[in-house]
Amino acid sequence: MRNAILVPAVIFSLIGAGSLAAEKGTITCGAPYMGTDNGAVIVATITRVLDKKATNGHPPQLQLQVEEVLRGELKPNRYLAIWSPPPHDIDYGDVVTNPRYIQWRATPLAAPKVDTKWILWGEMSPANRQPNSVPVFRTNPFHCYAYSAERRAWSIEQIRAGQQRQRDYAKQKEMEKRHWESALASWQANFTEKKIGELSQQADVIVVAKEAGYSSSPKKQTRFTFRVSQVLKGNLRQPFERDKTWIYVSTEGTLTQLLQRQGHQLPDYEWILFLTHTGLVPSRATGSPDHYQMLDNNSGIFAVDPSHVEAISKILGK
Template sequence: MKPAACAIALSFLCAALSDAGVPCLHQLADGDVIVVTVGEALTKDPTHGNPPVAEIEVTEVLRGDKQVERTKALFAPMPNDIDWDGGDSEKLREEWSKKPMEAPKKGDRLILGGAMGKDGVFVVSPICVYAAGDKQREEVLALIDKQLKARAEFEAMAKKEKEGEEARRQAWRKDVLEGADLDRLVAGSSFIGLGKISSQMLGKPMFITWSIDGILKGKKTHEYTGDAYFATALVSRDQMIETTREERYFVFLNEIPNARGNPERAKRVEGGAGGPDYTLADEKTGILPWSEDLEKQVRERIGKK
C-alpha cells in the first residue's frame, strides 16, 4: 500500500484496530516507522486469531526512538466487521479467527508502521506494510515531514484561536460584572442559585441547564434523586458562547408561571416537549461568574431583605 493511502486508511480503521488490541496510528507521524529485514517465522500456520510473528532485523528507523530494541514483529490482521452480538456473530467471529494469514517471507525487506506492544513485540499496523525501496523510503519520509508540519500549523492555529476565545471571554466577564446591579438582581429574582452548566441547547430559543449546588434564595420547584437540582433558563447567544462547563456561576432567575406540567410549555420550544423553567432576572447580567467576594456581597443583600 502507498504511504499516503496508508495514512488515510488509518484514520478510518483506528477505532476498529484499537478495539482489536492493535496499537493504532492516526497517521504515520504518530508512531514508529522502521525499515526491516524479515528473519525466521515464529508462528506456525498463522491465522487471524493467531497472527504471524517473525524475527526482524531493523536496518533503519525512519520515525521513533532509535534506542528501542525491536527484534520481533507481530503482523496484525485487518479487523473483522462483525460489530454486533447475538445471532450468528459468535460463529462468524470463530470462522474469521480460523482464516489463514499470509506471513512475510524470510529475507523480505519491508517498511513497517506500528508501535511497541506487549512483551517487547513490535505490532505492525495491517495497512502500513510495504516493500522497502528507495522510492518508497523517500515517499514515507516526505509524508512524515508533511504531517509534522501540518500538525505544527494546526497547533499554532489552535493556540491563537484559544487565546482569542479567552480574551473575548474575559471581556464578557468584565462587562457583566461591571454592569451588574446586585441590589436590583437580588430584589428581582425569585430564585438565586450557584452551580455549573449541565447541558446547553442551541436553537430557538436557546437555554442552559444548570446543576445547582447551592441555593441562596428561593426553593426547588420539583425534586430530583438525592440532593441534585437542575434549573433550565432561557439565555442569550453571548451567554451561551462565553460560559464554560468548568466555571461556577451565579444564576438570578424567575420561574416561568406554571412551567412544570403546563401543556402549553412544549409549544415554546421548537421540536420537543422539553424547555426552560426559568427566565433570567436580567437579560444581560442574570448570569455572573462566581467568586468568594461576590458571593459575600450577594448574601449580604439577601440578608437585608
C-alpha cells in the first residue's frame, strides 16, 4: 500500500518539471487521467513574473493577458495569477512536520517565461484564500500547455466532450428520478387508511426521519442510517433531540432497492417508520445509533405526506 501511495509523487514531480520543458515546444505538462471537465480554460500570454525565486510552498505570482476564453466566464483582460505547484501526496499524520512535506515546500518552482503563450486550466479564487482578498487566477498544474493550434483544437475537443458527458449525466439522473418516483408511487399505494391505522396501533415507536446512508450487514440485509426529526409515538431508548438523533434500521428486497435509489442524489424525502422494541440492539458506544426493527419489512415504512402525519396523530388521539 505504501508503494501505491508513493507512485503519484513521481508523476506529480515529472509534471511540475515538464511544464517548463513545454516552453521549448515539448508538451509534457498535463495528465488526462486527472480530468479536463472542471474549471475555466483560457489562452493567455505571460506579461510579467513577480516572483523570481519561488518554491512549491510559495509559488510564482504572475501577470497574464487573457487573449481567448475557451470555457468559463473570464473576459479577455489582464489578471494576476498563481502558477500552482504539483500537489504533494502526503495525507497522513502531521503533514506540516513531515520531512517529505518540508522538502516539497522548499523545492524550487520556476515560473513560465515572459511573453510565452499558454493554454491554461484554472479558476479564480482569493489570493490568500480569504473572502475579501484580491482574486487571482490559479492554474491547474495538470493542465498547462504551451500554445499551438493543435493543442487549442485538442482543448476544444476536450471541452465539448465534457459538455456532452454532463448532458448525458443529467439525462441519466432524470431517468433515474422518474424510475424512482414510479417505484415510490407503487410502494405508497400499499398504504391505505386502514393499513396506516393498524400500523399506528401496533408500533411501539413511530418516527419521522431522513435516510442518511447505508452499509451491508449480515443475513443479506442492508443497514440504513436515519436521522430522526420527529417522534409521533412512544420513546426512543436514547434521549431524542430533533435532527441530532440517529437510528439504524435493516431492510431487504424491494424496500432496500427503493431506499438505495433515493440515496443516490434523488429527492430528499422524509419517511415514517413504524418500529418495535422487539429485537432492539442497543448501541455499544455512547452516542452511536441503536438498531431498531420495523414492524414489517414490507410495510413498516412509507414516504411522508403531511396528510399522513395528521392522520396518524388523529389515530393516536393527539
